[in-house]
Amino acid sequence: MSVTILPIRHHGPGSARAVLAELERLRPQVVLIEGPPDADGLLELAADPEMEPPVALLAYLPDQPRRASFWPFTAFSPEWQAIRWALDAGVPVRFCDLPAGAGLAREPSDDSPDSDPDSGNLQQDPLGMLAAAAGYDDPERWWDAVIETRDPAADSPFPAVIEAMAALREAMPPTDPWEHRREAQMRTVLRKAIKDGADPIAVVCGAWHAPALLPPYPTATADRQLLTGLAKRKATLTWVPWTHTRIAAASGYGAGITSPGWYHHLFTSADRPVVRWLTAVAATLRDQDLPVSSAHVIEATRLAETLAALRGRSLAGLAEVTEATRSVLCDGSDMLVDLVTTNLVVGEKLGSVPASAPTVPLEADLRAQARRLRLAIAATEKTITLDLRKPNDRERSRLLHRLLAIGVDWAVMADSQVRHTGTFAETWTLAWRPELAVAVIDAARWGTTVAAAAAALLVDAADKAETLTDVTDVVERALLSDLPEALDVVLSALDAKAAVDLDIAHLMAALPALARSLRYGDVRGTDTGALGAVADAIGIRLCAGLPAGIGSLDDAGAQQMSKRIDEVHDAIALRDQTDGRERWLDTLAGLIDRRDVHGLLIGRMVRLLLDSGRLPVGDAARRLDAALSIGTTATGKAAWIQGFLAGGGLLLLNDPELLGILDDWVSTLDADDFVAVLPLLRRTFGTLPSGERSNLADKLRKRTSVRAESETDDIDAERAAGAIATVAFLMGVAE
Known part of the structure; x- marks a missing residue:
């Protein structure tokens, strides 16, 4: 034996x-x-x-x-x-x-x-x-x-x-x-x-x-x-x-090695491995438009072999070829050496298994759809842009959104498109990772196909959602995934949650996502008709509950509420429904005269009403003048201005009256009040684009110059003659 x-x-x-x-x-x-x-x-x-x-x-x-x-x-x-x-x-x-x-x-x-x-x-x-x-x-x-x-x-x-x-x-x-x-x-x-x-x-x-x-x-x-x-x-x-x-x-792999790409090369290139390796390095550098010639490869090979001989090694190893690469091919640049390490020393190679290997039905469906839609499952990152007007690209988008719904993030959207903006284009970055195999198996308990698993999981998520915002997120994912069988159930859950949720903050957080879905659902050919009734009901509840939820807020609460009001205002504009828009503007108009509402919110609502055409410019100027009058603290006045100017300073550039009111107020501040309001004013004007700030500075500079000239030149000589004579007599200079 x-x-x-x-x-x-x-x-x-x-x-x-x-x-x-x-x-x-x-x-x-x-x-x-x-x-x-x-x-x-x-x-x-x-x-x-x-x-x-x-x-x-x-x-x-x-x-x-x-x-x-x-x-x-x-x-x-x-x-x-x-x-x-x-x-x-x-x-x-x-x-x-x-x-x-x-x-x-x-x-x-x-x-x-x-x-x-x-x-x-x-x-x-x-x-x-x-x-x-x-x-x-x-x-x-x-x-x-x-x-x-x-x-x-x-x-x-x-x-x-x-x-x-x-x-x-x-x-x-x-x-x-x-x-x-x-x-x-x-x-x-x-x-x-x-x-x-x-x-x-x-x-x-x-x-x-x-x-x-x-x-x-x-x-x-x-x-x-x-x-x-x-x-x-x-x-x-x-x-x-x-x-x-x-x-x-x-x-983090316990039995991992530092150089899998190098080891793969050693195993597959038994004949002259150093020369072949340095040739591959040269090709990688040439792909970056770097001037690397055959002479460089020959010189690097000689250097690697010489270093191996000096160290008593029969063959040049990774240490020797890396030093030769750094010295000859990369001109000492560690950045280029890192590029070679990433692309070659470690490398990125994705294996494949036969179709006969045991698998869950969900994975088989995923791979079949990927083949049909010509989406290559590869380890290297690839960015694609989908045109949702094209049937194949629209189907690709649905598949990728469904995979995200079941937790298989093979593809992720560009950060700027996480909340879709209604364009016909979506940009995705695809990169398959081995651990996604576990995610697919984990998701297989929800269904045998990607669509069935996504629908079941979204229905379950809506049922278990604790807040209205959570249900709204599920609705948005169901629409992006084009899962009508799940959408009906999810909408019922949304309607039920909205009917009993009395928290105005939850209602305000839910409406923007619904408005986006309603406005842009037709980009994907999705039927969003049933969603409109739910969104309208939330809008009505929101308008009814806002007066009670807006009073007696501290500075932090007012900042958060101002952001929510802006989001709801934009959402209602997206809906483009006259009844809903008028109801919302009526609600805002009924709040701007209340004394228990934070100045930041009053200023913001006045600005929104002015921009919407509900409030005349003269009325807005009068309210600004009143807000800056005696009886309000300097910080309260600054908060009102912050709300009024949020979103842009073009209004001041185009309305000299409003700019004059603001300039006159700042000019009359005493030292203590000026120090108190300076941080708020800097924060307010610091959010404006640099071009607007420069134009405002020019206008204020010209206004100051005109005011100074008017103060010195606009004198009635006849009325001043008596006073001048009296002063001259008292000073002993009278004739």
């Missing part, structure tokens, strides 16, 4: 090549691989031509889809290459770690952290200790130098790795109960393979576990005792696409 342990580092191209060489030499009768055995039935899919790494095994609990685990594989993962070798050779291949259901049954506080011992992320880092012993300050560079960029013709590295790991385990014995159970499970599966008569046997596992799988083994009874009482849950497993970005350590 012959058992060969092949200790590897997850996602290492040197390890992958060494594993393939050993498998070819050993020709084992069975291959055991570290991984969840409940995924054994999925291994055959790895040979499907449509399966292209990076991919990952996904395990989740059917009743809690958000509770999930992933086992990622890349083309350069040793485990992936072992699986492919076994399938191609017709050799049985099985996973030998604990079942996925056992890991998903663990609570976050159970046993120990989730870090993989082979990732180098233990509190005591075994790879870091080996790297330090070899004189390296970076474990990644040490592993890259010793294993990943080693000479392919050299002897197998596995015996030396096992010896090093055994010494480390003696120096710092593993104490994690979970790791002991994992190794007990691996030995149990290995014993069964031996008992079944397989010979030879190859075991591909993380380097840290290798010494635990060498004889002499603990007794089978001892291993069974370790596994007794292990909690398990029924898990569902499938294959999902993965990306190089999620393989990178920067993503």
Whole structure:
């Protein structure tokens, strides 16, 4: 009986090549691989031509889809290459770690952290200790130098790795109960393979576990005792696409590597990898319109190889090619080096899985619609602009909005369009992330199609909404998603909530979203007729409740109420209904003479009535003059002005009377009042566009000059003669 342990580092191209060489030499009768055995039935899919790494095994609990685990594989993962070798050779291949259901049954506080011992992320880092012993300050560079960029013709590295790991385990014995159970499970599966008569046997596992799988083994009874009482849950497993970005350590992945793009290059470009890499770097820089020639590539290659020779390395590694890139191709620019790191060293590659892989009906519907609408599912960001007048673009928009409704944010709208403005264009940024596979599975409980799931989820959200604003948001999402089957139910919930909600703030917050939907619903061809009655009812309740909700507010409350009044005013203008507009203006007109209303709100309502043509300019000037008269504090006057000028100062530019009233008031302030109102005035005029402020300053400057001239030149000489003579006599200068 012959058992060969092949200790590897997850996602290492040197390890992958060494594993393939050993498998070819050993020709084992069975291959055991570290991984969840409940995924054994999925291994055959790895040979499907449509399966292209990076991919990952996904395990989740059917009743809690958000509770999930992933086992990622890349083309350069040793485990992936072992699986492919076994399938191609017709050799049985099985996973030998604990079942996925056992890991998903663990609570976050159970046993120990989730870090993989082979990732180098233990509190005591075994790879870091080996790297330090070899004189390296970076474990990644040490592993890259010793294993990943080693000479392919050299002897197998596995015996030396096992010896090093055994010494480390003696120096710092593993104490994690979970790791002991994992190794007990691996030995149990290995014993069964031996008992079944397989010979030879190859075991591909993380380097840290290798010494635990060498004889002499603990007794089978001892291993069974370790596994007794292990909690398990029924898990569902499938294959999902993965990306190089999620393989990178920067993503937070415990067994991540810093340079998946570089490792992929090393594995796929065995012939002259340094030259090919630097050629790819040059192409990336040329895409940025940078002058990089073949001579640069030749010089950078020579520099990288020289640095490797000086450091005693058989091949230039990532450190050497990066230094050569910085010096020769990037002229010392760290910004360009970062560009190369993002595009090449890490890279962005999205794998694919065959259609025969187990999946939920919702995902199948999503992918079918994406194909039909020609929306490519890719990891790289892509910005598209949809013209809602075109049927295909309109259908794309509906799909993307429905996905947002079920929590699958494959695409997000531009910030400026989160609240749609009624144009015929929508701008979206698409980027598929691996974790969205879990979001799709989680949403699958709501329906088997995207439309059905979105409709069911929106109906549920409306039913559970606590405020009127929450229901209004659901209505807006249902309209954007074009889900008439959900809209009727959601509108009923909105009407019921609005009928019993007496909070004026809730009514004011709800109306703008409804008005937008009513005004712009026809852009998408959506029937919004039923929404009008609800919006009108809210408008009537709002006008009836505003007088009671506007009195006796403090400064902060007045600021918030002023913003809501503006939003409602704009919403009613969007509705473009005479009855509703007149009702609203009548309400405002009935409030501007009240003395218990904050000056900021009075000034704002006067301005809105003036702009709407309900209040004559002369009346507005009279009210401004009265607001600045004796009997009101200086800060109260400044608040009135702030409300009156909110939204623009063109009114002052075009009405000398209003500007004169304001100028005269400021000119008569004493020192204490001026200091008190200055912050408010600065805040008021600071919100005006710079052009308006400059024009106002010019007008005030000219007005001051005219006033000064009138004060000195407009003198009645005949009436002043007597006074002048008296003063002259008193001063002794009389003739």
